[in-house]
Amino acid sequence: MPDAVTLTFRESNGDLTHVTxxxxxxxxxxxxxxxVTGIEAECGGSLSCATCHVYAPDALVGPGDMEDAMLDDTAxxxxxxxxxxxxxxxxxxxxxxxxxxxxxx
Amino acid sequence: MTDPIVIVGASHAGxxxxxxxxxxxxxxxxxxxxxxxxxxxxRPPLSKAYQIDPEARVMALRPESFFETSSVDLRRAxxxxxxxxxxxxxxxxxxxxxxxxxxxxxxxxPRRLEIESDRVLYLRDRAxxxxxxxxxxxxxxxxxxxGGFIGLExxxxxxxxxxxxxxxxxxxxxxxxxxxxxxxxHVAHQHKAAGVGIRxxxxxxxxxxxxxEVQVTLTDGTTLAADVVLVGIGSLxxxxxxEAAGIDAGPQGIVVDAHLRTSDPNVxxxxxxxxxxxxxxxxxxxxxxxxxxxxxxxxxxATLIGAPAPYTALPWFWTDQYDMKIQMAGLPGAxxxxxxxxxxxxxxxxxxxxxxxxxxxxxxVNAAADHMAARKLIAGNVRFDPEAGRxxxxxxxxxxxxxxxxxxxxxxxx
Numbered sequence: 077m078p079d080a081v082t083l084t085f086r087e088s089n090g091d092l093t094h095v096t097x098x099x100x101x102x103x104x105x106x107x108x109x110x111x112v113t114g115i116e117a118e119c120g121g122s123l124s125c126a127t128c129h130v131y132a133p134d135a136l137v138g139p140g141d142m143e144d145a146m147l148d149d150t151a152x153x154x155x156x157x158x159x160x161x162x163x164x165x166x167x168x169x170x171x172x173x174x175x176x177x178x179x180x181x
Numbered sequence: 182m183t184d185p186i187v188i189v190g191a192s193h194a195g196x197x198x199x200x201x202x203x204x205x206x207x208x209x210x211x212x213x214x215x216x217x218x219x220x221x222x223x224r225p226p227l228s229k230a231y232q233i234d235p236e237a238r239v240m241a242l243r244p245e246s247f248f249e250t251s252s253v254d255l256r257r258a259x260x261x262x263x264x265x266x267x268x269x270x271x272x273x274x275x276x277x278x279x280x281x282x283x284x285x286x287x288x289x290x291p292r293r294l295e296i297e298s299d300r301v302l303y304l305r306d307r308a309x310x311x312x313x314x315x316x317x318x319x320x321x322x323x324x325x326x327x328g329g330f331i332g333l334e335x336x337x338x339x340x341x342x343x344x345x346x347x348x349x350x351x352x353x354x355x356x357x358x359x360x361x362x363x364x365x366x367h368v369a370h371q372h373k374a375a376g377v378g379i380r381x382x383x384x385x386x387x388x389x390x391x392x393x394e395v396q397v398t399l400t401d402g403t404t405l406a407a408d409v410v411l412v413g414i415g416s417l418x419x420x421x422x423x424e425a426a427g428i429d430a431g432p433q434g435i436v437v438d439a440h441l442r443t444s445d446p447n448v449x450x451x452x453x454x455x456x457x458x459x460x461x462x463x464x465x466x467x468x469x470x471x472x473x474x475x476x477x478x479x480x481x482x483a484t485l486i487g488a489p490a491p492y493t494a495l496p497w498f499w500t501d502q503y504d505m506k507i508q509m510a511g512l513p514g515a516x517x518x519x520x521x522x523x524x525x526x527x528x529x530x531x532x533x534x535x536x537x538x539x540x541x542x543x544x545x546v547n548a549a550a551d552h553m554a555a556r557k558l559i560a561g562n563v564r565f566d567p568e569a570g571r572x573x574x575x576x577x578x579x580x581x582x583x584x585x586x587x588x589x590x591x592x593x594x595x
Contacts, residue, residue, distance in 0.1 A: 111246045113204065118193075118475050120223030120240055122230070124499040124508065125472075126553070142506065145549035148578065149556060 081171035085112045085130075088179035097166040103175065104128040104161035114177030121162035126150050131176040132159040139163065152178030183209045184281025186485065187271055189261045189422065191215035192224065194452030194474035195286035196242045201482035203251045209281070211253045214273055218258040219307060220245060225471060227310035228334040229501050232317060233341065239307055264426035266445055282485060285428075285435055285443070285450040286478075287419035289469060294326075294412055298390045301410045304331050313411065317342050320408035324348075324397050326385055328355035330500045332413030333368065337502040339411075340375040347378035347405060349397065354381055359498075360509070363532045364544045367525045371503050418454040418467060431456075434467040439491035441481050449484075451477040460493045461541070461559070462512045472497050495560045497552075504528070508552035511542035511559040520570050522551065522577070531555070531577075535567040554578035 078099070085093045085107055097106035107115045107128075116127035123142055129150040134157060139147060143163050147154050161175070186202065188195045191213045199211050215221060220241040231237045248255040256273065263272040270277045291303040302313055313335065317323075323339045325332040328350030339346045348355070354365040355372075369379050384400035388410065398404045420430040429436040429444035434456035441449050441457065452474040459466035476494035483490055497510040505528075514536040523530030531551040534542040539562060543555030554577035558565075565580040 105240065109241070109244050111244050111250065113200075113247075116475075118471055119499065120226050122225065122499070122501060123506070123549075142547075142549045145553060148550060149553035 078168060078171075081166060081168060083107075083166070083170060084172075084174040085110075085114065086174055086176045087112075087114045088177055097170075099166050099168060101166050102162050103130070103164040103166055103170075106166055107161060107175075112177070114181070115161060116181040117162060119162075123160065123163060126160060127181040128161040129178050129181060130159055130161045130164075131155055131157050131178065132161075132164065133157070133173045133175070135169075135173065136164065150178065151180040184269070184279055185210035185212055186282045186284065187211075187278060187280035188213045188284045188286055189271070190286035190288055190419075190452070190454075191217075191221045191255060191257075192286065192288055192452070192474070193242065193471050194288075194478045195284070196221045197475045197478035198284060198286065198451065198482055199251070199253045200243065200247070201479050202485060203253070205482055205486045207482070207486050212278060212280075213248075213253055213255045214259050214261050214271075215255065215257050216260045217306065220257075221255075222307060224306075225499075227307065228304055228331055229338070231310055232314055232335065232338045235314070235318070239310075261422060264422060264428075264448075266426055266428075266448070269447060281447070283445075283448045284481065285423055285448065285454060286452045286474075287422060287435075287450075287454045289416035289418045289453040291412065292415045292417055294385075294388055294414075296388045296390065298395065300390055300395045300408065301388065301412060303412055304335065305416075316409045317344065320344060322346075322394075322407040322409075324395070324405055324407040324410045325413065326388075326397065326410060327413035327415070328352070328357075328379070328381065329359070329413050329415065330356070330498075332411060333372065333502055334500060335411050335413070336372060336377050337375065340372070340377050341503070346376070347380065347407070348372065349383050349385060349399065349405075350379070350381045351384045352381065355379065360544055361513070361519050361532045361534060363519065363521055363525065364507070364546070367530075367546060368502065368505070368507075370525075371505060375503060416453070416469060418456075420454065423448075423450070433465065436465075440484050440489055441477055441492055449481055451481055457492060459496075459512065460491075461496060462514070466496075466512070468496055470496065470498050495556055497556060505546050506549070508545045508549065509542070510552055510556045511540070513542040517541055518567065520567050522570055523548065523573050533567065533570045535570075538564045538566060540565075540567075540570070551577050554581065557581055 095110040118127045119125035126146045259274040261273040325348045387398040418434040423430040435450040453469045480492040513534040517534045520533045529547040531545040545552040
């Protein structure tokens with residue numbers, strides 16, 4: 077079992093950042109630590125601020141109830157694939173996935 | 182070359198300002214001074230997740246690479262000790278630094294008791310949090326002085342970790358300054374259910390230490406003892422630097438105008454340390470929250486790049502205790518009426534505070550949808566029938582569409 081995977085973040089201007097993400101950490105944390113600037117994560121991952129909004133690949137299952145409610149007030153348009161990246165735990169199956177970032181948090 | 186922007190204080194406000202300035206295309210040199218030796222970090226988890234999970238690490242606000250690639254000159258463990266407003270310089274670590282614009286983001290410190298003891302704890306920074314974390318794993322009895330957010334968050338964790346906990350609050354109820362009675366009652370109930378002793382209306386007369394324990398004597402003469410005491414009785418803004426430089430400040434904070442400018446036009450202040458004219462309450466407020474710090478930083482960044490707008494962001498707060506996620510939006514007005522939405526017994530409900538037919542504040546427990554809708558309803562000054570807010574069959578956000586905000590001109594005339 078690998079202990080890390082590679083994730084890609086696509087900023088709203090098209091810039092790509094490839095990130096080595098440790099299994100078990102949140103997708104938000106992996107992005108922040110790699111200096112991906114399109115994520116704010118104001119509350120530090122406690123599901124309180126809705127500023128770590130990402131457009132996730134279809135492969136991922138949908139949000140929980142609380143996350144679903146928080147997604148109602150994201151700064152950018154909510155889409156079917158919208159998730160809060162602090163609630164996405166990096167797993168082996170995520171290797172190679174690309175997350176799109178909204179133009180505002 | 183343009184004179185640098187110097188930011189004193191590298192927590193949520195200071196770091197957000199540096200980041201927002203760069204995002205907005207500001208290319209002026211930025212110097213960011215921090216008292217602490219660490220990379221700037223998230224504070225709210227220090228009283229929550231960080232205490233529960235011994236494996237949890239402090240989370241940096243931004244990685245080291247951010248400061249390098251953004252050309253933000255972060256000076257750690259470097260305390261700014263003086264401001265010379267005439268020369269437009271600050272002194273830090275024995276050196277002098279020029280500024281064109283100075284921003285004070287100096288934060289606040291816990292109010293302290295007179296006693297000095299390593300068994301009497303406070304929580305503000307990472308060192309405090311590490312101390313508490315260690316005590317929580319060795320102590321058996323904890324007394325929490327102060328039934329506010331910090332005290333209750335730590336009490337909840339201590340109870341979860343098996344400590345015998347008593348909370349002492351001078352006011353007649355918990356969270357008296359920041360929440361309506363319905364929420365206070367629910368929170369007290371949850372703490373009691375977890376075995377926490379709650380003593381409200383109990384003043385502290387004396388705190389002493391002897392024989393490896395701390396004794397807390399209440400004003401009614403009762404003495405309680407514990408291995409460790411956590412004190413969460415509010416905070417004091419760090420105004421010393423500003424006051425020494427003759428900038429308008431006092432116990433209420435560093436005084437700023439709607440553009441977050443101090444009494445010196447080259448000096449601004451943001452975050453926990455400021456007293457600012459609050460649009461929502463109509464009076465000067467000092468708010469301690471990540472939201473306030475980050476939003477004031479964003480607002481100031483706009484002002485500093487030449488697109489000034491007054492600070493108007495809606496205040497919101499959160500606290501996590503046991504299974505309760507408590508989210509609060511807005512500030513209650515005078516003469517508010519409160520409406521209960523949902524039932525506390527169900528574990529999910531909101532208390533809505535109205536002034537007339539306008540929602541002013543909302544306090545939600547495990548009701549994130551209410552909270553998010555309330556933020557928009559309050560910020561938009563939407564009018565709707567408070568009684569309709571009781572009906573949990575109707576999503577609160579529905580009222581956004583069915584009601585028309587009052588024209589801004591009418592509001593201003595009120």
